[in-house]
Amino acid sequence: MSDHFTPVLVVGAGGCGLASSIFLSDLGVDHLLIERHLSTSHLPKAHYLNSRTMEIFRQHGLADEVSALGLPTHDTKVRYVTSLGGDGPLDRQDIHTFDAFGGGSLRDRYLAAAPVPPTNLPQLRLEPVMRRHAEERGPGRVRFGHELVEFEQDDEGVTSRIREIESGREYVVRSQYLIGSDGGRFVGPRAGAVQEGTVALARLKTKHVTADLSGCAPGDALITHVSPPVGRFRWVSLVPMGPTWGKQCEEWAVAFAFHPDDPDDVTDDEIPDAVRAGLNLPDLEMKLHDGGDWLVQRVVANRFCFGRVFLAGDAAHQHVPTAGLGLNSAIHDAHNLAWKLAVVIRGLSSDPERLLHSYEDERRAVDIVNADWALFTFLNHQMIDAALGLTSATTPEQRIAAFEAYFAHTPMGETLRARADEVMGTQRTEYEALDIELGYGYTGAAVVGDNTAPPPRDPMGCRYTPTTRPGHRLPHAWLHHGAGRVSTHDLVGSHGGFALLTGLGGGGWQAAAAAAAAELGVSVRVVQIGERCAHRDESGTWTQVSGIGPDGAVLVRPDNHVGYRVPGLAADAAGDLIRALRTILSAA
Structure with missing residues (x-):
């Protein structure tokens, strides 16, 4: 006997699960959303919300609020610089600047393509907004602090055992369908999914910090990549986290990238000094918040549909973070699946298996393209180093010499900068990938x-x-x-x-x-x-x-x-x- 029946059980309340709940509520589909954590994410995680995501949010009444909270993108840049501080000849030098993510010279093109422009809002600020909407539209249907213990499906539905974390109480939910949006932790492996692709490309360490960078950080940059001519770090990336935007931004995500087997790691205790050294701000005061340390990988599940169980978001595909396609793809998964579940649950389809399998046929093909594009843009960052005359074998002395030559006021320095502009320009594949975001098409049932x-x-x-x-x-x-x-x-x-x-x-x-x-x-x-x-x-x-x-x-x-x-x-x-x-x- 089940303690509760619901047409759809959604497991995992990250961006994908919360979006699924919101969409299902708007479609009139009763459901239950469970999440093992007690709250939404404390990590910055994804932050760029592309044009397709924002128009989906517009369709479901979230876009205005998200846009109001997010970084205005009318003039967004991605900047490559040598440091944020210091007064040496190679400090605070601009290497290259992109108009990016619908800003500057891209603005008219993005505004013509979609009814609402993209924005930048980190998940730690986005998810509370989505949670509130999910709870308001589905009262009593969103349960944090509840984890899936096991599930079993049959021809008629799915039986799931759920545990309330705080009390240890367990109960059984019977549902017609189950959506696994739990990041691939439980539902996918138990359903039999095999993740296919490339793993362990790099190791990323990110830290969410509060720091006053008003005197040195670019106020218009959605991402600032710092390439110090001197020191242990080849690249350090800085992303504003709000809540105030521009030069007065209070919070930041700082990221360091390492080769998977690189012994030159940064421990949590070393983070403050690493941030100061990487940005060349030796006196910077900061407050540390949560951070993450994970292997970068590009994997896509061999299947998204397992009978009455569906995988969506990170449970179905995990992307390299470049191009910002991970969270966006997850929300698009939820959007595609929700209306098809609504059709089936209303009894409007005589062949529900065929209709629901079209979710896999449509989304998996697009998610593979997105995952491949993210990987391509990640690997293309090697071209940035190449444009500066740098390789993994470059010695510290050679690195300094390369930067001195690059910024020299000589004919060769001018040539090196002109070459770099052309070579670095290929990274627009990451920063203005509008055709990847909007130009795909579905085929199938x-x-x-x-x-x-x-x-x-x-x-x-x-x-x-x-x-x-x-x-x-x-x-x-x-x-x-x-x-x-x-x-x-x-x-x-x-x-x-x-x-x-x-x-x-x-x-x-x-x-x-x-x-x-x-x-x-x-x-x-x-x-x-x-x-x-x-x-x-x-x-x-x-x-x-x-x-x-x-x-x-x-x-x-x-x-x-x-x-x-x-x-x-x-x-x-x-x-x-x-x-x-x-x-x-x-x-x-």
Whole structure:
């Protein structure tokens, strides 16, 4: 006998689990979220929230609050410098600066691509916001200090034994489905997942500190990479943690990277002196908070779906931190899986296994690309050293000489800096990877293909090409509606419905959508976009990217991916739309 029944049990309340809870609540799906820790993370962890994540947060009513708390990204930079302190000839020198993550010269491109810009908010500040939203939307459904002891699934559901940490009390939960978002600690190994990929690439030691860097830290830098010409550290990275941004930022994450078998480690007791030495601020006072020490790896589970058990986030894939794709991919996993679970739990799919397996088909392929891209950008940091004339075998004396040559006011110094600009410029693959963040497309059971070719992908990952080709993310375009404006991404809503976008001559789709909704039990909102319609494309952006004629239609799934597209109104529009929805929902 179970003590509790819930349609979905979510294990792990990091960013992925909290997102799953929020999305399921908005979709009307009862669930239970458990987390073995007593609170959200005390570690800085991930901090960059990309355009896709922020538009998902906009869909579910979190974006404004997250943006208000986060680092404004209108002019964000990534800076490479020799030190933050010192008065020697090689101190406080700028090596290279990138406009990054939607800032500066990238701003217009990012604002055109999505209805809300990316932001920077470390997980230790993001997760409390997400927890509050999860608890408000699912009262009594979020339980910290509860751990999964064991689970077993059968043809009808999953039986899980859970322990309340403080009291030791155990209870049994019966659920239809289980989401493992526990970072791969328990659910994945017990389900039989095998992590495939590259492990032990490097060892990272990070520390969260409070320190006054107002007189020396760049106020516009989302990341500052310090490469000291002298000393034991080749690179030290500094990331602002807020809560105040700019030069008055109070808290920072400081990271040191080592080869996995490098004996020259930094112990916790040595951290203050290491920070002072790495930044060349010998008198810096600081307060130490929590930190992390872990091996950098790129692994992806061989499967995401195990019957009624699903893996998401770090339980399904673990990324190198460069390019900031780990947490973002985790939230996208949750977004993809949640609406499909809602369809199944509402009884709208006659082949739920097929629909739910499309989660693995869609997300695993994208997560592999993201993991590979993160690894690629991590390894490309070697090019930064190469641009400065440095290698792992460079002696301390040679390192100083290389920096002296680089900053020399000579023709050769100018050549070395020009070469470095070109070589270092390849690291834009990390700092402006908009096409990686937005340009992917899904194929499989929940998409009705139209035999068109995908748009070209930028081999450097930067230039995103919007498209309504089925499987791709719906292009963002601002539409004038009444006295204000809405994004095409606002037309679906957060409650699991579909949107059918058509043009001035697409009035016939109203009846088709009504017939499909009546037969299949789904909500299909028809939105006509045109000069004399309630939604007006005054900029012409939607007309340019829609890929349909005035009487064509684009069917948008609940996750704002295109599920079906037809260039014009067919003779049997209702029949065509019903067949398309049956395919997407795996409904006979």
